[in-house]
Amino acid sequence: MATVTGWAAKTFGDAAGPLADLIRASLVRAHTRARNGHEGVQTQTLEAYGHGLYAAQYEELEVGLASLPATTPMRLQGRTLMILGEHVIYPFRYAKKDVPVTAARLRSATGFRAELIRRHGPEPMQQALDLGLDELDEQEPRPDLSLLSEDVKLVLVAYACSMTQGVMRIEWGSAELRREDRYLIWHHHEPLHPPSP
Numbered sequence: 001m002a003t004v005t006g007w008a009a010k011t012f013g014d015a016a017g018p019l020a021d022l023i024r025a026s027l028v029r030a031h032t033r034a035r036n037g038h039e040g041v042q043t044q045t046l047e048a049y050g051h052g053l054y055a056a057q058y059e060e061l062e063v064g065l066a067s068l069p070a071t072t073p074m075r076l077q078g079r080t081l082m083i084l085g086e087h088v089i090y091p092f093r094y095a096k097k098d099v100p101v102t103a104a105r106l107r108s109a110t111g112f113r114a115e116l117i118r119r120h121g122p123e124p125m126q127q128a129l130d131l132g133l134d135e136l137d138e139q140e141p142r143p144d145l146s147l148l149s150e151d152v153k154l155v156l157v158a159y160a161c162s163m164t165q166g167v168m169r170i171e172w173g174s175a176e177l178r179r180e181d182r183y184l185i186w187h188h189h190e191p192l193h194p195p196s197p
Contacts, residue, residue: 026064030056
């Protein structure tokens, strides 16, 4: 069982240790499925692996976390996310090589993932500079996001993974999204070491 930190215990209570173990195992299974899919279609590019991993991460977390009491699945943006207590668990592959999670950056400052982070992540450490560019502000939430209670907080499960090396690094915590360069500003993050192969 995983070592439970103060942050994890405060966030998830008694479920923190089993949750950490289940998340790690689920992401490793998602990688294995994606690698097997890539090998099955025998493409020269890694498209099958990338798309397979994206879909499998949600499916494996749904199956893995379903055994925990007080978890609720919710369909958002065509994927099932798991809610434990007042926290929604969101997986995010931030790198294809073993780099620190502080290097995590979104591809876009708009879209479902960015809006989820802005609406359910922590309050920004610094207020955004108002340049009068109101057209970038998203006033109405996407229909799927309006299904989430405003009280639900986001826990990002950020991981580095590649087809050849597998899951190299997993961290969880809370982060805000800096719109101007799309970097995640971590308020808290800590490692979830992947299980040994």
